[in-house]
Amino acid sequence: MTDERKDGREDRIDFSCLDPRASAEHFEDLVRGIRLAAIPELERRSGAMSLWGQIVRWRRPVAVLLGLLGL
Numbered sequence: 001m002t003d004e005r006k007d008g009r010e011d012r013i014d015f016s017c018l019d020p021r022a023s024a025e026h027f028e029d030l031v032r033g034i035r036l037a038a039i040p041e042l043e044r045r046s047g048a049m050s051l052w053g054q055i056v057r058w059r060r061p062v063a064v065l066l067g068l069l070g071l
Helices: 024-048 051-069
Strands: none
Touching: none
């Protein structure tokens, strides 16, 4: 059994109002807002991936390990 109307078209929900690209200006504003919101996190991550960021990140676990080993 199919869910077809009398005119032969299927019953479908119209999701066109949810299309983010329906308005190019709105879509660009949305993308710009997401990029601006991501800047602090991207900067934080890029600093953590540097050599000095990795050394600082591992400083405490290495100190604890050295303390447990008695070195």
